[in-house]
Amino acid sequence: MKQSIRVTVNGEEHTSEVEPRTLLVTYLRENLDLTGTHIGCDTGQCGACTVTLNGQPVKSCMVLAVQADGAQVGTVEGLAANGSYHPIQQAFWDKHGLQCGFCTPGMMMAAVGLLERNPNPSEAEIREQLEGNLCRCTGYQNIVAAVQSAAEAMRGAAVAQPVSAGGATGSAGGEEE
Ligand code: FES
Numbered sequence: 001m002k003q004s005i006r007v008t009v010n011g012e013e014h015t016s017e018v019e020p021r022t023l024l025v026t027y028l029r030e031n032l033d034l035t036g037t038h039i040g041c042d043t044g045q046c047g048a049c050t051v052t053l054n055g056q057p058v059k060s061c062m063v064l065a066v067q068a069d070g071a072q073v074g075t076v077e078g079l080a081a082n083g084s085y086h087p088i089q090q091a092f093w094d095k096h097g098l099q100c101g102f103c104t105p106g107m108m109m110a111a112v113g114l115l116e117r118n119p120n121p122s123e124a125e126i127r128e129q130l131e132g133n134l135c136r137c138t139g140y141q142n143i144v145a146a147v148q149s150a151a152e153a154m155r156g157a158a159v160a161q162p163v164s165a166g167g168a169t170g171s172a173g174g175e176e177e
């Protein structure tokens with residue numbers, strides 16, 4: 001019997017009827033036509049299906065759509081805004097962080113999840129975050145360089161935010177360096 005879920009995907013709320021066994025990745029691709037989230041293995045190994053669930057990267061082939069009821073989901077389609085690439089997209093472009101591109105949406109969503117909780121990750125932390133995401137093309141070096149570049153750009157953008165008239169001095173969700 002189908003179950004009603006309400007999920008906010010890339011800021012847009014969707015109410016849908018799904019089978020309890022429907023995977024989140026299937027829901028995104030088949031119900032919402034968000035095919036940027038890829039299916040590589042369907043067994044939790046490759047990370048091609050990575051999205052954010054309430055800000056945390058998850059492998060959407062390992063999550064049921066009903067488990068996302070009431071949640072905020074982010075996919076690669078939601079990264080660009082106002083006609084501009086997200087810093088992680090720009091960095092993958094600039095640093096040649098992809099070849100065939102199959103792993104790239106998952107890589108970027110895993111990286112975004114990392115950068116949201118750690119704006120200045122070490123190379124080791126980036127590699128650890130991405131260890132569940134497989135790439136058969138790049139050898140990973142340029143992917144790591146892209147994440148480092150995006151982190152730098154996002155820290156710069158956070159610093160460039162005007163300080164409120166109330167005199168707050170903390171950075172937007174970031175740690176002090
Ligand atoms: S398709 Fe989900 S981890 Fe490979």
Ligand code: FES
Nearest residue numbers: 099100135136137
């Ligand atoms: S760019 Fe081809 S699998 Fe990563």
